[in-house]
Amino acid sequence: MHKQLGLVGALAITVAAGGCGGGGQERAGAESAAAGSTAVAQAAEAPAAPGAQGGATITGKIKFTGKAPANPAIDMSEEPKCKAKYTSTPHEEIVVVNPNGTLANVFVYVKSGLPANATYPTPATPVEIDQDGCHYKPHVLGIMVGQTLAIKNADGILHNIKAKGVKNRPFNISQPTTMTSNRTFTAAEVMVPLECNVHGWMHAWLGVLPHPFYAVSGTDGSFTIKGLPAGTYTIEAWHEKYGTQTATVTVTGSETKTADFSFAAK
Amino acid sequence: MTGGRAAGRTGGRMLALAVLLSVSPTVLLSAQDTTAGKKVYVKWCAGCHGESGAGDGPAADAMLPRPRNFTGAVYKIRTTASGQLPTDADLMRAIDEGLPASAMPAWKGRLSDAERRDVAAYVKTFSAFFSDTSQHIVPLKFASAPGGGSGAAALKTGRLFYDSIGCRKCHGDQGRGDGPSANTLKDDAGFPIFAADLHQSWRFRGGASVEDIYRRLRTGLDGTPMPSFSDLIDQKFLTDEELWRLAQYVRSLSPAQPPDVRDVVHAPQIAGAVPASPNDSTWARVDRYWFPLVGQVIRKPRWFAPAVAGVWVQAVHDGKTVALRVSWDDRTQSPDTSWLAFEQRVLETMANDDSIAPKAAPWPDQLAVQFPRHLSEGMERPYFLMGSATDPVYQWRWTSQPARVVAGLGRGLEQFDTLPAAPAGQAAYDHGEWRVVFTRALATPDTGNEVQLAPGRAIPMAFFAWDGSSGEHGSRMAVSTWYFLALDRPTSPTVFVSPVIAMVVTLGLGMLVIARAQRRAAGV
Numbered sequence: 001m002h003k004q005l006g007l008v009g010a011l012a013i014t015v016a017a018g019g020c021g022g023g024g025q026e027r028a029g030a031e032s033a034a035a036g037s038t039a040v041a042q043a044a045e046a047p048a049a050p051g052a053q054g055g056a057t058i059t060g061k062i063k064f065t066g067k068a069p070a071n072p073a074i075d076m077s078e079e080p081k082c083k084a085k086y087t088s089t090p091h092e093e094i095v096v097v098n099p100n101g102t103l104a105n106v107f108v109y110v111k112s113g114l115p116a117n118a119t120y121p122t123p124a125t126p127v128e129i130d131q132d133g134c135h136y137k138p139h140v141l142g143i144m145v146g147q148t149l150a151i152k153n154a155d156g157i158l159h160n161i162k163a164k165g166v167k168n169r170p171f172n173i174s175q176p177t178t179m180t181s182n183r184t185f186t187a188a189e190v191m192v193p194l195e196c197n198v199h200g201w202m203h204a205w206l207g208v209l210p211h212p213f214y215a216v217s218g219t220d221g222s223f224t225i226k227g228l229p230a231g232t233y234t235i236e237a238w239h240e241k242y243g244t245q246t247a248t249v250t251v252t253g254s255e256t257k258t259a260d261f262s263f264a265a266k
Numbered sequence: 267m268t269g270g271r272a273a274g275r276t277g278g279r280m281l282a283l284a285v286l287l288s289v290s291p292t293v294l295l296s297a298q299d300t301t302a303g304k305k306v307y308v309k310w311c312a313g314c315h316g317e318s319g320a321g322d323g324p325a326a327d328a329m330l331p332r333p334r335n336f337t338g339a340v341y342k343i344r345t346t347a348s349g350q351l352p353t354d355a356d357l358m359r360a361i362d363e364g365l366p367a368s369a370m371p372a373w374k375g376r377l378s379d380a381e382r383r384d385v386a387a388y389v390k391t392f393s394a395f396f397s398d399t400s401q402h403i404v405p406l407k408f409a410s411a412p413g414g415g416s417g418a419a420a421l422k423t424g425r426l427f428y429d430s431i432g433c434r435k436c437h438g439d440q441g442r443g444d445g446p447s448a449n450t451l452k453d454d455a456g457f458p459i460f461a462a463d464l465h466q467s468w469r470f471r472g473g474a475s476v477e478d479i480y481r482r483l484r485t486g487l488d489g490t491p492m493p494s495f496s497d498l499i500d501q502k503f504l505t506d507e508e509l510w511r512l513a514q515y516v517r518s519l520s521p522a523q524p525p526d527v528r529d530v531v532h533a534p535q536i537a538g539a540v541p542a543s544p545n546d547s548t549w550a551r552v553d554r555y556w557f558p559l560v561g562q563v564i565r566k567p568r569w570f571a572p573a574v575a576g577v578w579v580q581a582v583h584d585g586k587t588v589a590l591r592v593s594w595d596d597r598t599q600s601p602d603t604s605w606l607a608f609e610q611r612v613l614e615t616m617a618n619d620d621s622i623a624p625k626a627a628p629w630p631d632q633l634a635v636q637f638p639r640h641l642s643e644g645m646e647r648p649y650f651l652m653g654s655a656t657d658p659v660y661q662w663r664w665t666s667q668p669a670r671v672v673a674g675l676g677r678g679l680e681q682f683d684t685l686p687a688a689p690a691g692q693a694a695y696d697h698g699e700w701r702v703v704f705t706r707a708l709a710t711p712d713t714g715n716e717v718q719l720a721p722g723r724a725i726p727m728a729f730f731a732w733d734g735s736s737g738e739h740g741s742r743m744a745v746s747t748w749y750f751l752a753l754d755r756p757t758s759p760t761v762f763v764s765p766v767i768a769m770v771v772t773l774g775l776g777m778l779v780i781a782r783a784q785r786r787a788a789g790v
Binding site (some may be wrong): 078158161166172175176179186198199200 | 351400431486490491496
């Protein structure tokens with residue numbers, strides 16, 4: 001079990017380090033969801049049928065309608081090391097619309113419907129966020145309560161990372177060099193804003209949940225939450241500019257149900 | 267527990283919190299009476315911090331920094347790690363000693379010991395975090411004495427780390443809060459926040475000592491952009507001693523003692539011409555006098571967030587001409603369009619009593635030195651706030667753009683009549699500091715309007731400053747009260763000779779007494 005989680009975590013690291021951004025995070029989230037649900041069947045001794053080891057899957061696409069607003073351009077002239085990582089002017093990532101007309105960086109998670117008393121083991125593998133090119137990678141990510149957030153600084157220049165949770169205690173730590181700082185979160189909170197005050201354009205969003213059923217829409221705008229026990233769930237999709245939407249989905253066995261969301265330009 | 271029972275009046279939630287507080291083994295203030303604390307709070311604290319503790323009392327929008335919002339339990343000045351709750355001692359220190367350069371006064375002496383403890387206990391009830399027994403509240407261990415020494419080598423090490431860990435990004439190359447990121451800073455509530463001017467340690471919220479500075483580096487100031495540097499020690503990027511040296515370096519930027527406010531600027535008479543340049547080496551040898559400035563809150567539109575905390579004033583004369591140098595810290599060389607967005611946030615944050623909401627604009631920096639038109643024999647002076655229609659004041663006004671000095675008559679805030687003659691003026695801006703030198707003949711032809719300066723007289727003098735990038739212009743400014751300028755007379759040679767004569771005479775008389783006593787003894 002631990003080995004499996006470790007492999008999933010390693011996959012998450014590889015994908016994140018590979019720079020696939022939101023897409024990688026979506027896969028990582030879905031994979032760890034699968035692992036977590038297996039854990040629930042064993043740890044919480046849920047009345048799962050022997051064949052339901054994989055559980056049910058909810059998948060969908062985040063559609064986007066209307067004209068995408070332009071993201072603000074970033075003047076990185078104060079940070080030549082970051083500026084050198086770009087061939088064209090870098091922009092913020094407030095609204096990232098994929099070539100196929102879908103919306104990236106949407107955090108999708110099970111808001112309610114899970115068994116009241118179920119607990120889910122905390123993955124031993126950290127979730128990683130890197131500061132690379134004066135950007136957070138990934139921009140939106142999920143983590144479980146108690147799981148380690150490993151904050152890396154590939155830039156090797158001064159960043160401070162400030163977590164502005166309300167249900168979690170905030171923190172603000174300095175990283176003036178290539179280093180990794182580890183922090184954990186004690187309470188479910190969607191979302192904890194992360195920011196750098198040296199570089200006012202750097203923002204990231206962290207969804208903290210007591211369970212592993214979450215995903216982030218990636219470069220194809222899709223998300224997948226796997227390993228769900230049978231039940232009726234409220235699924236919420238969160239976007240930093242366009243707010244939240246919910247859908248109710250009922251699943252049984254190992255079936256796959258689709259729940260698409262659609263956000264419109266404002 | 268009587269407190270908990272009585273609190274039932276204010277609702278079950280309060281009762282539950284009081285009970286939780288009283289059973290928590292880690293909470294020192296548990297036994298305090300939160301009902302009594304509430305009474306103190308409502309009377310003395312709610313005006314700024316709000317009835318519900320959200321930092322939104324009726325006076326809050328006239329303050330920058332804003333009063334603490336207690337509901338999130340995020341506190342700047344702690345001895346605990348970033349993100350941890352403050353200790354009870356941390357809360358008591360803020361209440362007892364106040365927070366310098368903010369609206370928070372010291373309550374020790376104004377409230378009894380019991381009242382202060384009760385109100386601290388009550389303040390904790392605004393956040394459920396304090397009743398959560400899983401919260402760690404562990405004061406960081408600090409060495410009892412500063413490490414690393416304060417000699418030149420230690421300060422040099424400190425300066426190296428000032429650069430390498432990026433202090434200058436916000437605090438600026440010379441520490442005056444003018445770094446490249448300074449114009450983007452916000453606190454957690456979204457209010458604009460200034461990187462501290464490290465040359466004014468007496469205004470540090472958490473205290474001015476090296477120990478205080480070291481603690482801020484270790485703990486950060488939660489709720490602000492100032493991070494904790496503790497992870498760097500844990501990961502051996504720097505040693506504890508090196509962090510102490512950084513604290514020593516930061517401390518060395520400010521005067522050893524907070525500046526005294528002395529009423530009279532003494533201008534020594536010097537041989538040769540007075541220094542007309544702001545960077546003339548003569549100024550390094552002349553005493554400087556600190557005059558604090560406050561926001562102009564008498565006439566509308568009032569201004570509650572003066573950017574210039576005070577001015578350093580020096581003066582010399584040569585018997586014919588006076589030179590007056592005024593230096594002050596200003597993080598922007600206004601007009602500076604890169605600060606317009608910050609300026610707009612400041613204007614939106616501060617209470618406005620004008621009929622129209624102020625809009626950010628590229629205002630210049632300005633400074634005014636004010637005198638009466640005539641020196642009177644008595645103590646009567648024109649109204650300090652730029653005179654009045656019937657009793658105008660004589661002013662020198664410097665602006666950064668256009669770069670010039672004019673003189674004129676102030677007839678109240680609304681009217682300034684420029685005079686044909688003006689003092690010479692030279693200004694220099696260097697890493698967050700303006701230095702402006704005014705030079706003028708002591709005696710001028712226009713004796714009706716221009717004050718005639720003479721040695722041995724008490725010459726009333728007042729100061730006004732505007733930081734354009736904080737939206738300051740017109741009545742939105744920083745003001746002082748009347749002080750005095752005294753042109754010293756050349757020191758007479760007798761000043762140096764008289765003590766010597768006195769010593770010789772004393773010595774001679776003493777010898778005489780001894781000799782007489784010895785003769786008498788010998789005669790016996």
